[in-house]
Amino acid sequence: MIKTIFDKLRPHFEEKGKLHAFYSVFEGMETFMLVPSTTSRTGVSIHDAIDSKRIMSFVVIALLPALLFGMYNIGYQNALAAGMVEQTSFWAMFFYGFLLVLPKIVVSYLVGLGIEFAVAQWKKEEIQEGYLVTGILIPMIVPVDCPLWMLALAVAFSVILCKEIFGGTGMNIFNPALCARAFLFFSYPTSMSGEKVWLAKEQVCSLGYNLPEATTMATPLGEAAAGTNISYSLSDMVLGFVPGSIGETSVVAIAIGALLLMYTRIASWKTIVSVFVGGAIVALLFNFFGPADNAVAGMSCWEHFAAGGFCFGAVFMATDPVTSARTEQGKYIYGLLIGMLAILIRVLNPGFPEGMMLAILFMNMFAPLIDYFFVQHNINKRLARGKQTAKK
């Protein structure tokens, strides 16, 4: 049915049609809805059964559990701070969070896709699908209190300066979603970290509870960085009933997404596993040799994994096929160093309670170098082998 609509519309957008100027928009919409009807005309090409738009859709599906749980958790935290958890129904909490997150998603897609469409029209290229995932990732990694104009600014910054100037989807060095977060983090530190931003404080459509402006709620990592003991139980941290960025709190919801991604082989299990191994090594080292007065150094590795964005970063950010290492052995090194750096930053830098974002961005920069060494190693090995056989 959808296909007939597109087929009917197509003549308007082709070479002589009235709307030819918007061909790239049409093309983008069509390939988003349907598998492209064209095949390569020259040479021999091997295509996978799914193209990159289908991959992107899978990642979005894998993100849904974490996103839905995040919405529920916003309502839960709000009710908790108001002391009304018992009296509030599940759906009231969920819809409260839903109403707060929806505008963020809409803004993120409107701004991001707007820029992408404009650039594609301007350069007369196809619309690239990369923003599909980024657009949903960005609202999931900001605090619920983040104002919409800041979000729009960060999206514009990351799409233009971290993606389009490098040549668009597939060419970017840094993960655009993390660039947006880094922009927010360094530009508006008071709105991105601290104790005030993790809690929605106003009623929306008569759902939720109004809370006094001064109500604060620290994240587990925030508490640890401040030197106090973490007041949340480990099970709460694993299930996700703690304050934090919208999508990052629940390990269980992220694990569902991770299983889906690994089953479909979209995300590399090598990267994910080595991030956790790297984190565990450094956390253990700090447990034994770390400074005694540093509360974060004393955290066990499972507490590190459950707190903050460690899991979210490992599963959805580190595995980004564009910015991660591409050689198979390189992925081990890449993941290992992300995990190690993330814990290192958490423990040793009191200014940054969460190190995952910086660790991944930093390793994004080194991914090509890692790949270079593995490729070069392979070339040398084969050259040596070739010489040996030549001698005989």
Place this chain on the structure above:
Amino acid sequence: MSLFSQERREVLTTPLAKDNPVAVQVLGICSALAVTAQLEPAIVMGLSVTVITAFANVIISLLRKTVPNRIRIIVQLVVVASLVTLVSQILKAFAYDVSVQLSVYVGLIITNCILMGRLEAFAMMRSPWESFLDGVGNGLGYAWILVAVGFVRELFGNGTLLGFRIIPESIYADNGGFYVNNGMMTMPAMALIIVGCLIWALRAAQKEA
């Protein structure tokens, strides 16, 4: 040749855009990042560099036939260093606050690549008047980039220009509004991004021309 012949006007104007020392030759970036967090030091710095480049060019151009080739770099350094000391003392005497803000960067004008570059590439071969025009052109080319970067950084990082409030207090989040200053604007990292955007804009504009 008249005082402002076609050729001499080009000596003055090409460094402003087509051969801009910061945007095209990518020289003097360090100070461009360091002093542009606010507009006032950026303007003062730009003017100081303009004055020093212009007069160093003139002096070296006058000396160019008498300086032995082997020690020319030392002579150039002495000339630049004395001019920098002069400017630095004048700033301390008449604009103390700004000179404190600029701190070490006035002294570091000595090491600014634009200066030595112009002395070596231009003043050693051309007449004093042309060298003066070249110095002024390059200094102003450097200055306007600094002023542009300083303008953006002070406006969005502090909401002020030259210390006067441009973005009204009432829209700030502290006073019940929504606006928050962009903290990254006050960091050198953002200055680099702004300089990058300026270079991008300049190149795009010149490609069409």
